[in-house]
Amino acid sequence: MTSAWFLVATLSLGAGVHVWLRDRCGEPPLPVGAIAWGAAGMGLWMGFLQLVGIGWRPALLALPSAAGLGAVVEALRRKRTEGLFRRPDAWALAAAALVVPQVVRIASAPASGWDFRFIWGLKARVFAMAGAHDWRWLTWSSYDFARPDYPPLWPDLLAGAPLVSGDVTRSAALWQAVLCAALAAACWHAARGATPAVRAVAAVTGAWAPFVFSPEYSGYAGPLLAFGTVVAASALADLADGTVRSPTFLGLAMVLLSLTKDEGIALASGMLLGAFLAIGLRRAAPLLMAFVPVGAWRLALLTWGTAGEPHLLDRAVLLQRLRDLPTSVGTSVPAPVAIAALAGIAAALAWRGRPARAAGVALGVWGLAVAAEYLTSRFDVAWRLGFSLDRVVSAPLPAAISLGLRGAFSAEGEAAPTAPSPEPRRRKSRRRDSRAPRP
Numbered sequence: 025m026t027s028a029w030f031l032v033a034t035l036s037l038g039a040g041v042h043v044w045l046r047d048r049c050g051e052p053p054l055p056v057g058a059i060a061w062g063a064a065g066m067g068l069w070m071g072f073l074q075l076v077g078i079g080w081r082p083a084l085l086a087l088p089s090a091a092g093l094g095a096v097v098e099a100l101r102r103k104r105t106e107g108l109f110r111r112p113d114a115w116a117l118a119a120a121a122l123v124v125p126q127v128v129r130i131a132s133a134p135a136s137g138w139d140f141r142f143i144w145g146l147k148a149r150v151f152a153m154a155g156a157h158d159w160r161w162l163t164w165s166s167y168d169f170a171r172p173d174y175p176p177l178w179p180d181l182l183a184g185a186p187l188v189s190g191d192v193t194r195s196a197a198l199w200q201a202v203l204c205a206a207l208a209a210a211c212w213h214a215a216r217g218a219t220p221a222v223r224a225v226a227a228v229t230g231a232w233a234p235f236v237f238s239p240e241y242s243g244y245a246g247p248l249l250a251f252g253t254v255v256a257a258s259a260l261a262d263l264a265d266g267t268v269r270s271p272t273f274l275g276l277a278m279v280l281l282s283l284t285k286d287e288g289i290a291l292a293s294g295m296l297l298g299a300f301l302a303i304g305l306r307r308a309a310p311l312l313m314a315f316v317p318v319g320a321w322r323l324a325l326l327t328w329g330t331a332g333e334p335h336l337l338d339r340a341v342l343l344q345r346l347r348d349l350p351t352s353v354g355t356s357v358p359a360p361v362a363i364a365a366l367a368g369i370a371a372a373l374a375w376r377g378r379p380a381r382a383a384g385v386a387l388g389v390w391g392l393a394v395a396a397e398y399l400t401s402r403f404d405v406a407w408r409l410g411f412s413l414d415r416v417v418s419a420p421l422p423a424a425i426s427l428g429l430r431g432a433f434s435a436e437g438e439a440a441p442t443a444p445s446p447e448p449r450r451r452k453s454r455r456r457d458s459r460a461p462r463p
Contacts, residue, residue, distance in 0.1 A: 026185065026188045026189060026190035026191075027185045027190035027191045027192075027194040027195040027198065028185075028190075028194075028195065028198050029082075029184065029185075029188060029190070030066075030085065030181070030183075030184020030185060030187075030190075030195070031184075031195065031198055031199055031202065032089075033066070033085065033086050033089040033184070034062040034063060034065075034066045034089070034181065034184075035058055035059070035062050035202075036062075036089040036090075036092045036093050036096075037061070037062045037065050037066055037069075037088045037089045037091070037092040038057065038058035038059060038060065038061040038062025038063070038065065038092065039054065039058040039062070039092055039093075039095075039096050040089075040091060040092025040093060040094065040095035040096050041057075041061040041062075041065060041092060041095070042054060042057035042058050042061050043095050043096050043099045044095050045061075045272070049268070049270040049272040049273055052210070052213045052255075052258070052259075052273070053209065053213060055205065055206055055209040056206060056209050056210045056213055056255060057273075059202065059203070059206040059251065060251075060252075060255050060273075060276055060277060060280060061276060062092075063177065063181060063248065063280060064177075064276055064279045064280045064283070065088065066085070066088070066180075066181065067176070067177040067180050067181065067283055067317075068279070068317060069085070069088050070085065070180050071176075071317060071320070071321075073085075073156075074156040074157060075320075079155030079156055080151075080152070080155045080156060080183070080187060081155070081187075082184075082187055082188055085184060085187075113220055114220075115220035115221050115223065115224040116212070116220065116223075116224065116227075118224055119208065119212065119223075119224035119227040119228050120208075122228045122231070122232075123204070123205060123208045123227065123228060123231040126204055126231045126232055126237065127201045127204050127205050127231070128201075130197060130200050130201040130204055130237055130242075131197055131198055131200075131201035132197070133197060133239065133242065134191070134193035134194050134196075134197050135192075135193045135194075135196035135197050135200070135242045135243025136193065136239075136242050136243065137239075137240060137241050137242040137243045137244055139241070139243075139244055140193075140196065140242060140243030140244060141243075142170050143170045143171060143174070144178055144179050144182065144196070144243055144244060144245060145179075145182065145192050145193065145196065145243060146170070147176070147179035147183075148179040148180075148182035148183040148185075148186060148192050148196075149183075149186050149192060151176075151179060151180065151183040152183040152184075152185075152186035152187045152192075153186070155187075157176060157324075159324065159325075159328040160328075162325070162328070162330055163328045163329050163330045171332075171333065172325075172330055173322075173325055173330055173331075173332035173333070174285060174286065175282065175283045175284055175285060175286070175288065175289070175318055175321060176283065176321060177245075177248070177280070177283035177284050178245040178248055178284060178285075181199060181248075182195055182196055182199065193243070196242075196243040197242070197243070200237065200242070200243070200247050203247040203248060203251050204231050204237055204247065205231070206251055207230040207231060207233070207236070207247065207250060207251045207254060207422060208227040208228070208230045208231040209227065210230065210251060210254040210255050210258065210422075210426075211226040211227050211229060211230030211254055211422050211423075211425075211426040212224070212226060212227040212230075213258055214226065214254055214257065214258035214261070214423065214426035214427055214430060215227075215426045215427075215429045215430045216258075216267075216430065217430050217434045218429050218430050218433045218434055219433060222429050222433040223429075225429060226425065226426040226429050226430075229422060229425050229426070230250075230254065230422040230426065233250065233418060233421055233422045234360065234364050234414075234418060234421070235361075235364070235414045235415060235417070235418035236250050236418045236421075236422070241415060244415070245284055245285055246415055246418055246419065248280075248284050249281065249284045249285050249287065249288050249291075249419045250418060250419050250420075250421070250422050250423075251280075252277055252280040252281040252284060252288060252291075253281065253288075253291055253419055253420050253422070253423045254422050254423040254426060255273075255276075255277040255280065256274060256277035256278060256280075256281055256291065256292070256295045256386075256423075257295075257383050257386065257420075257423040257424075257426075257427055258423070258426070258427070259271075259273045259274035259277055260274055260295055260298050260299060260302065260379070260382050260383055260386065261379035261382070261383060261427060261430070262379075263299065263302050263303050263382075264298075264302035264303070264377075264378040264379040264381075264382045264383075265377065265378060265379050271299060271303065271307065271308060271310065271311055274295065274299060274311065275310065275311050275313065275314045276314075277292075277295070278292040278295055278296065278311060278314035278315075279292075279314045279317055281295070282314065282315060282317070282318040283317055283318055283321070286397075287390065287393070287394065287416060287419055288419075289318060290389060290390045290393035290394070291386065291389075291390045291419070291420070292314060292315070293389055293393075294385060294386030294387060294388065294389030294390050295311075295386045296308065296311050296312070296314075297385050297386065297389055298381075298382035298383060298384075298385040298386040299311055299382065301381060301382050301385055302378055302379075302381075302382040333401075333402070334402055335400035335401065335402065336400050336401070336402055337400060342399055342400065345399050345405050346399060348405070349399070349405065352405045352406040352409055353409060355406060356406040356407070356409040356410040356413075357409055357410065357413055358410070358414070360414070361413050361414045361417060364414070364417050364418070364421060365417050367421070367425070368417065368420065368421045368424040368425065369424075370428070371424045371425045371427070371428030371429070372384065372387065372424050372427075372428060373428075374428040374429075374431045374432035375427055375428060375430075375431045376431035376432075377431075379427070379431075380427075380431060383423075383427055387420055387424070390420060394416055
């Protein structure tokens with residue numbers, strides 16, 4: 025139970041925020057909204073506590089969760105739970121039956137991946153011991169190999185268990201099991217407008233997506249990144265086709281992405297450009313605030329002298345690597361990774377309309393950032409491709425497939441719901457209403 029308390033607290037916070045905002049921002053169903061709001065909200069709360077000089081204490085971390093539970097209880101008391109829970113149809117139950125075994129498998133095996141032991145889990149233990157982000161430890165030269173500049177959300181979420189002597193390996197397994205179910209629900213929501221059978225395929229694809237929940241990568245941040253990508257891409261598509269008018273949920277997803285990994289920063293930047301294209305500069309401008317948390321993280325690292333991994337910027341080296349890139353891809357990329365990448369590209373070709381253009385811009389920015397990272401890496405490009413491309417490709421794959429199914433298999437005669445247009449503001453007439461009684 026000690027390993028799961030922080031997960032429960034995070035879900036309580038997310039459920040409360042979701043209930044409070046669902047009528048204001050066009051929220052997706054409860055499982056998706058609760059995980060997204062809970063993870064991002066708890067990460068921001070932990071950052072705020074450190075900013076004001078207060079250490080992470082279990083009682084303080086549970087404080088927002090109490091408020092979240094209060095919001096849920098109030099909604100139940102006022103019977104304002106319409107739309108939170110919907111009776112599942114046969115295809116939703118069939119998808120759940122295929123997702124549950126994957127959830128059980130992930131939850132039953134403590135996290136044990138190599139990067140979990142030396143990056144994510146190690147950071148979680150150190151942060152829990154320090155009761156905050158330990159800047160001195162992150163700037164320790166002997167820890168340079170483990171990317172101390174990575175955004176902190178995933179180890180922060182795992183640090184809750186060690187704070188009360190819980191097991192971080194069990195906590196990571198439970199977190200990833202919940203993220204598996206949440207990813208399936210997010211893919212179901214992203215494929216909205218398609219037939220229930222196609223939406224079931226999207227949900228099962230999310231839960232069983234290649235490489236995301238591989239035992240080899242047990243405990244990694246990949247599931248959180250993939251979940252955030254589906255949430256952001258779905259929110260961007262809903263904004264583009266008019267289903268939702270408020271960009272609040274897209275901003276939340278961008279915070280989630282940018283605080284998870286460096287690839288998430290690239291994805292969030294792409295979502296911002298996609299939003300500019302879809303809804304215009306003025307409506308999308310507030311989304312720039314989503315980069316404030318990760319900007320504060322980078323500023324703190326620079327203050328303590330951590331600039332991140334160095335890159336090779338020599339022009340001759342870059343040109344040579346660019347010429348050798350096709351050969352490096354052909355010799356180093358395993359066949360399953362190439363098939364997954366081609367599947368994502370094929371799914372992206374099925375996107376339709378303004379959502380397709382907006383999401384295409386987002387993934388285009390991500391692709392350029394990934395290519396630049398590989399070309400400027402201090403490591404050999406061929407080795408880096410073979411070592412990490414499968415995890416890089418896995419992040420946007422569930423989102424690409426879900427939106428592709430949404431575009432290619434829309435239900436006949438069933439258009440996606442559109443948000444009602446606001447009533448035009450009536451001008452006050454200077455003329456007296458003829459029907460009003462005269463004094």
